[in-house]
Amino acid sequence: MGRIAEAFDRAAAENRAALVIYLCAGDPSLDATVDLVVAAAESGADVIELGVPFSDPTADGVAIQQASERSLARGTTMRGVLDVVRRVRERSAVPILLFGYYNPILRYGEAKLVADAKAAGVDGFLVVDLPPEEADPLVEPLRAAGLGYVPLVAPTSTESRIAQAAALADGFVYYVSMTGVTGAKDAVLDEAAERAAALRPKAGAPVAVGFGIATPDDARLVAAKADGVVVGSAIVRAIASAPDVASSVRAVRELVAALAVACRR
């Protein structure tokens, strides 16, 4: 069993939802990202989604769009992101999922990226614009390497699409709380959590809910019913509004700790 699945099992055994924290690699810098990942892990994050910035993040709202732009403007590359993972591994065993868009993966080469990611200490991949129909070129090398793959299920997904996603899931299934982009404010989270719980028997893996979860109160609503809670844009905003790296690390520690408390049932 991979570290991602273990993290969900451990959270379930402790009667809480697993807390998944998204960070955009390279915002404000790759050095800072190493410290931020470790800080999030030490403060109660069970899984890290490490965002690989992309020039055209069509599934993301303003917060992550701008973080991606800042990161790319500083010259972040896939190799730089893998190096962050390598450096985190000297200090933490927290499961890390690379989270991003398909083109940088395609450009790097799926098989080569999976090999390099595994060597760096990555645990799995989540690719927002890679539906099950197109996922084989990435999923096959991931399976061969024993790394996880996290498919997305949306409120619009049909039964047959849910089954397709479930067949690919290795680690968890990411349930998108609403039709929209990341960081949107109009998610009805208690209903989303119920849909995630109903999805659980069909998913073949734990189900985490993301999109529109910003505060400990939001997290509590979702954690009551779902296996996992994903927080991204709120973390990215906390980092962006901090005046320096030390205070961004402090801000992430505080927010993650409060979210972790809220994930207890």
Place this chain on the structure above:
Amino acid sequence: MRATLDLPPDFDPVTGRFGKFGGRFVAETLMPALDELTKAFIAAWADTEFRAELDALLRDFVGRETPLYHARRLSAEVGADVWLKREDLAHTGAHKVNNTVGQVLLAKRMGKTRVIAETGAGQHGVATATACALFGLPCEVFMGAEDVRRQAPNVRRMELLGAKVHAVQSGSRTLKDAMNEALRDWVTNVHDTYYCVGSAAGPHPYPLIVRELQSVIGREARAQVLRQKGRLPDVVVACVGGGSNAIGAFAGFLEDRDVKLIGVEAAGEGLNGKHAAPLTAGTVGVLHGAKSYLLQTDDGQVAEAHSVSAGLDYPGVGPEHSHLKETGRATYLAVTDDEALTAFQQLARLEGILPALETSHAIAALPKIVEKHGEGLTIVVSLSGRGDKDLETVQAALAERAAKSH
């Protein structure tokens, strides 16, 4: 009643691929909507009533068929027999309306209550706003802030037609970013919103829908050149941004193996500098839901395109063009901003036609084609749009050119 959908060569309707290009690379939220759209389009396209309604609109509202005009003075100048397929004479002044009337009619049939679109030069935005006014549907258009500036007349036209125009401030503030923002809107409002894509790009089924709706250009041109000239052309030429007018023009001649198909991309400031020529100087990647040629960095970030013409200022291209390039059925070349400006002036003075800057690229390619393939060829050019929208850009560029030469 059933009509037939003749699938394009090498097209797989299950995967939405032209050869190895195309497909669907979008957020899961949109996948069911793309399935629904595919089914709805195939059913509508096979429904003779839908086709008859569309044909009547194309005739009475759009003004089809558009003429095929024998450009005698231009012919003498370039050393070829040049025939212009006058899409600039279609309602709203460009070929874009062929697609929007069809797609908005489809939106209505699907029961959608709101239409969104992206636009570069503003021609697709105007055409979508026009079709929405015709069918009484609310319309919102996403347009890069840079394009809002350089295509101001089209922004005013869209607003007069009742559309709301959103100036997109992210990224390069051009067509690519407008499409990103339209996709974000669609993923949010997918239950009631129809996304009217303007180019032969995007996830399946858009490249199929747009090529079928634009294929009227090539079908008409083929019949007209046979009637007027008494033979098929040697060459069909069209400009390529995303590639909708080109794919429409090429579609009519794909099976005529002796007819050369030549697409003309924007070389911008030159292929070693900033340009918008992914087929000529790009690599294969995934942007806006499809695998196709793309301008990108070594790290897979999409590069900013540049063209003096907003409609060609796009780093990607429709997947069928990538396939036609790969198989060799079509060839692609690129002309610079400067060459396009010269061609703009040339067509104005020789034929009394102000072409769009996009279209000017196709005109600018004619001497290169004659140089390569010899004099005396019969060439059909897709004159995709009129240039009134470009007057400010052209005047500024010509003033700059005059200042440089002094």
